[in-house]
Amino acid sequence: MMVKIVAGKHILESLSLGMYSNPLDILREYIQNSADSIDDAYDHGLLNNESGEIIFSINEKTRSISILDNGMGIPMANAVKKLSDIGNSDKDYNKSRGFRGIGRLGGLGYATSLFFITSAKGEAKRTVIKWDCIRLKQLLAPSNKEKEDIFEVIDDVMSFDYEDDDLQSHYFEVRLDGIKDDFKCLYTAENIDSYLADVAPVDFDSQKFPYSTEIKEHFAKKGHPIPNYKICHVRRNKPIYKLYTRSLSTGMHKQNRSKDYVKDVSFVYEETTDGNPLYIGWLAITDFSGQISDERLQGIRLRKGNILIGESTMFSRFFPSEGNVANKMFAGEIHILHPDIIPNTKRDDFEPGPVYQELFEKLSAWAESLNTTYRRGTSKISSAIRKLDNALAEQQELADKVNSGSISSDTKRDKFIEDLNRISKIIANSKKELDTAVRKGTVDPDRKETVLKKIKQADDSDKSVVQISNKVINADYATKSDLPTSYSRDEKKVYQRIIEVIDSFFIKDPNVAYNLREAIKTELSVKKK
Numbered sequence: 001m002m003v004k005i006v007a008g009k010h011i012l013e014s015l016s017l018g019m020y021s022n023p024l025d026i027l028r029e030y031i032q033n034s035a036d037s038i039d040d041a042y043d044h045g046l047l048n049n050e051s052g053e054i055i056f057s058i059n060e061k062t063r064s065i066s067i068l069d070n071g072m073g074i075p076m077a078n079a080v081k082k083l084s085d086i087g088n089s090d091k092d093y094n095k096s097r098g099f100r101g102i103g104r105l106g107g108l109g110y111a112t113s114l115f116f117i118t119s120a121k122g123e124a125k126r127t128v129i130k131w132d133c134i135r136l137k138q139l140l141a142p143s144n145k146e147k148e149d150i151f152e153v154i155d156d157v158m159s160f161d162y163e164d165d166d167l168q169s170h171y172f173e174v175r176l177d178g179i180k181d182d183f184k185c186l187y188t189a190e191n192i193d194s195y196l197a198d199v200a201p202v203d204f205d206s207q208k209f210p211y212s213t214e215i216k217e218h219f220a221k222k223g224h225p226i227p228n229y230k231i232c233h234v235r236r237n238k239p240i241y242k243l244y245t246r247s248l249s250t251g252m253h254k255q256n257r258s259k260d261y262v263k264d265v266s267f268v269y270e271e272t273t274d275g276n277p278l279y280i281g282w283l284a285i286t287d288f289s290g291q292i293s294d295e296r297l298q299g300i301r302l303r304k305g306n307i308l309i310g311e312s313t314m315f316s317r318f319f320p321s322e323g324n325v326a327n328k329m330f331a332g333e334i335h336i337l338h339p340d341i342i343p344n345t346k347r348d349d350f351e352p353g354p355v356y357q358e359l360f361e362k363l364s365a366w367a368e369s370l371n372t373t374y375r376r377g378t379s380k381i382s383s384a385i386r387k388l389d390n391a392l393a394e395q396q397e398l399a400d401k402v403n404s405g406s407i408s409s410d411t412k413r414d415k416f417i418e419d420l421n422r423i424s425k426i427i428a429n430s431k432k433e434l435d436t437a438v439r440k441g442t443v444d445p446d447r448k449e450t451v452l453k454k455i456k457q458a459d460d461s462d463k464s465v466v467q468i469s470n471k472v473i474n475a476d477y478a479t480k481s482d483l484p485t486s487y488s489r490d491e492k493k494v495y496q497r498i499i500e501v502i503d504s505f506f507i508k509d510p511n512v513a514y515n516l517r518e519a520i521k522t523e524l525s526v527k528k529k
Contacts, residue, residue, distance in 0.1 A: 029103030037071025112178030201306035205241035283332035384433035431458035
């Protein structure tokens, strides 16, 4: 007995607004389709000399964005069907970045209208397809029972037309009109530029990152050139580049940041056990003095087809311990080469499988070698700088507590003095290490300015220690004004002794002590008769 299968309308909801956690990810989907189309145009001789380009334009007044490429385009004869089908792409997953046939629907949940406009060379007409996103939202409402079948819904919300066009033109354009206010990032140039520089298949800026030429030549020599595409804003006509530069800001505390300089790049290449290319990558060689502070650069990135997979933290899983901390110390890229390592639908990870397992094992071994060679084997200078940065940050935190009135008892006062002395010793020892390195001439020239800056910070901290110490010694109890004036002096003394006991008992858990004090203070804020 045959059963009639119904594809429900809510599939469209899952394939649009429910697909991505970041609205900007829909740009990645459209750009990867543009890149595939440009590749086809190169293969068919429509483009040459790297003339392929992807241009996006935004209009903040109308809250719209357009992504236009000069790739193959789609002929009139099959444009409507091809752009109406869901999950029925004819692309080869071995070659194409987008092959599932669902990514183009990602824009449905963010705008009032979604347009696909395309023309193929030799045709005097272009195809214009419009999706009515407002009507779609109405039909997808749980209370709306007008249409339940996905194909009936598509027939209702999608329309198409043909318009005159140039015979020589060939392109594909995606346009989102009336983007919702909640998704302003989709029509803000700064957000788009930053996102595409991180995610999209763009080139390095050779002026800012001189090692880019060496990286590209090495990859090409290995037979795996990095596919790059010119992506630019129509108003600026300036290509978007990856953000790598020769200098990398390090340190997670703003007041203690310094710079590492890229002194060289190293390369890694692996094949599967049966001899097929698995991945190729590059790593920036720096002094590895600390975690890279810029989230757009920190971490080894995983890419396929030069498109970012996952986020900057994804490589953390390959380190045996402290993965996220370790990954933030490095900058580089791993480009996946094997066709059987396939990004999942959301492109935030890879599909599991035997080849992925082999990738995991090899990258884990490489990550362990990075830990041994660079992170655990960092110089005394790097270690001294890290200790100094941490101590200075802790000193500032202690100063903030003192200034905010955290001395609630003599126990707290003694603990602050103890912590201040401990921090001062760390700063003094770290400064001594750096002074010795400068005196012996063991500091790399590129790093000398940073080391001297750290020494000065250590010197300045001596003055701060004296000031903080005086405040700790002379500060009144923070509890002095806790109780209303209606309480007698003796009652306030008893309250102070209670706080003293709490601070002593919870000396290793000051947050609990503080919360208890606040609870008691609130309870006693009005004296009961």
